[in-house]
Amino acid sequence: MHQSVKLRKFYPNDLQTVMQINRICLPENYTDMFFMDLYRRFPETYIVAEEEGKITGYIMCRIEVGLSNFGFSGLIRKGHVVSIAVLPQGRRKGVAKALMEWAMKGMLHYNAKQCYLEVRATNHAGVSLYKKLGFEISRTSHGYYSDGEDAYIMSKKL
Ligand SMILES: CC(C)(COP(=O)(O)OP(=O)(O)OC[C@H]1O[C@@H](n2cnc3c(N)ncnc32)[C@H](O)[C@@H]1OP(=O)(O)O)[C@@H](O)C(=O)NCCC(=O)NCCS
Numbered sequence: 001m002h003q004s005v006k007l008r009k010f011y012p013n014d015l016q017t018v019m020q021i022n023r024i025c026l027p028e029n030y031t032d033m034f035f036m037d038l039y040r041r042f043p044e045t046y047i048v049a050e051e052e053g054k055i056t057g058y059i060m061c062r063i064e065v066g067l068s069n070f071g072f073s074g075l076i077r078k079g080h081v082v083s084i085a086v087l088p089q090g091r092r093k094g095v096a097k098a099l100m101e102w103a104m105k106g107m108l109h110y111n112a113k114q115c116y117l118e119v120r121a122t123n124h125a126g127v128s129l130y131k132k133l134g135f136e137i138s139r140t141s142h143g144y145y146s147d148g149e150d151a152y153i154m155s156k157k158l
Pocket residue numbers: 025026084085086087090091092093094095096097098117118119120123124125126128129130132
């Protein structure tokens with residue numbers, strides 16, 4: 001990651017900036033209560049990137065109990081990347097990769113064994129990023145998004 005960028009945990013004061021980055025970068029937007037609920041429950045996996053004192057990106061996640069994405073039987077704890085985005089002017093500096101790496105370390109704090117996420121099948125930047133981090137496509141969820149687009153469910157063991 002570029003030296004000008006620093007990562008730190010999200011604080012409640014960051015809420016409006018993070019919600020604005022979410023609206024600029026993604027069609028999936030959420031209420032302030034949704035953002036704050038994830039912060040209260042999983043602060044270790046809620047990270048922001050700052051460049052020259054301004055937030056340029058964020059990641060927020062949830063820890064869930066569910067079936068393994070790798071075919072083991074039984075229930076396990078999984079880290080779910082709910083949302084990640086970097087402002088256009090902050091991209092291709094390794095920020096998203098670093099945010100993912102921090103969040104995946106944070107998932108270990110909650111004893112998660114795997115990490116997974118949904119990504120639009122046409123989101124070349126996203127799919128490339130996750131492949132670079134060692135994620136595999138577990139399956140396709142047809143019509144997952146509200147506009148009918150398919151999602152890849154991508155997973156990685158922690
Ligand atoms: C996807 C996104 C988060 C990537 O953020 P970023 O900070 O630019 O990503 P990084 O700089 O950490 O990229 C790491 C690697 O991912 C891949 N990658 C990232 N953006 C890419 C692009 N536009 N095209 C191809 N590969 C890309 C590359 O392998 C890159 O490594 P490299 O720059 O050394 O080639 C950003 O483009 C974004 O916010 N997009 C809109 C929101 C979004 O799609 N979020 C993900 C939803 S699942």
